[in-house]
Amino acid sequence: MNNKMKIVVIGGSGLIGSKVVTNLRQRGHEVVAASPSTGVNTLTGEGLAEALAGAQVVVDVANSPSFEDKPALEFFETSGRNLLAAEKAAGVKHHVALSVVGTDRLLGSGPGSLSGYFRAKMAQENLIKASGIPFTIVHATQFFEFAKNIAQSATDSSSIRLSPVLMQPMVSDDVAAAVADVALGEPMNGMVEIAGPDQIRQDELVRQFLSATGDARKVIADANAGYFGIAVNDQSLVPGANARLGPTHFAEWLSRTTTQKTATEKQSAPASNLSGDAVKVVALLLCGIVFAALSLRNAAADDSSTDKPKAAATTEPKEAKVTPLLSKELMDLPGKEGLMVTVEYPPGSSDPIHRHNAHGFIYVLEGSIVMQVRGGKEVTLTPGQTFYEGPEDVHVVGRNASQTKAAKFVVFFVKDKGAPVLVPAK
Structure with missing residues (x-):
């Protein structure tokens, strides 16, 4: 699919969605950034028919506003059904959805567990597979940008207790670029995995992030800590052998991010990627x-x-x-x-x-x-x-x-x- 297309990005104003929109527009395509803030609501169906009229591809990167079991399931099932029905009516030729590496493996339970969220993601994927619309599901690993959230979720007073589970995170820019590539390709009627170029243990990821940002909290490796309340092993959060790897290394992103932060705080010269x-x-x-x-x-x-x-x-x-x-x-x-x-x-x-x-x-x-x-x-x-x-x-x-x-x-x-x-x- 190399000709100019109309592509609708659901969740087009979020972290990944806005980057996907920019990426596809730079490649010369007509892109609709669809979200409740632009009058398109997949939960109610508002604005869907108008947004999808004439679209060849739909990219769904919207996320549930709640990670709790019932609200997450309601969000992905309701929005999924509404969106796929509207796509069928509009004659959409390719549905692309962003999901999570290890979704089918992150189903355990525990205090504060997000297992219900991952079950909701699986329900979303099953709706896509049964829709009859040609599709590609993109499974991405954790984003570099969420290192701070991981730290906050595991903070206990002045220390952070984390599982040393193996990860292969990636920067959101590379996620967006990979999703855009998939959107412009032929439907796979299957799943593709994307990840960063390097594997790193979760405790070390957060330790490096805190050190680079001047955070004095101590990271303690705890094999029983799990991952957001879910028991994990070294296969849970990493992709398989055929994953597409982004080019950006964590150390490179960390250096760039902390340099920009320091520049902003000191009101000095702008970072090189800003005009x-x-x-x-x-x-x-x-x-x-x-x-x-x-x-x-x-x-x-x-x-x-x-x-x-x-x-x-x-x-x-x-x-x-x-x-x-x-x-x-x-x-x-x-x-x-x-x-x-x-x-x-x-x-x-x-x-x-x-x-x-x-x-x-x-x-x-x-x-x-x-x-x-x-x-x-x-x-x-x-x-x-x-x-x-x-x-x-x-x-x-x-x-x-x-x-x-x-x-x-x-x-x-x-x-x-x-x-x-x-x-x-x-």
């Missing part, structure tokens, strides 16, 4: 956050110095108040816009579980707030402290730490232009 204009945009927006934070702090201080009577805490509403400050299209980041808002938590206020499908940067102005994303550690933040959540994160805890005092923070989002800033999740 000068894009770096200027990011720098200006970061300056805007600081300016807004200082302005809002000063306004709060002026407000507190007046003799205006304050409403009693018991009469304040529990819902958070969101006030937009600035919205700006990012001309050097095509399809993206920056949005800055303030959020005010009344005493005792909390958010429902949600996600943003955006990069979100939080700076606390007043009071104390509690934040947590799924797979991460709950943290309490006070004025001057910051928090970050990415497009793939599900925000499971967001609340005022106090029952008697209000809290206020500023948030800067980098998101798809015109997309909703908040999406409910389970």
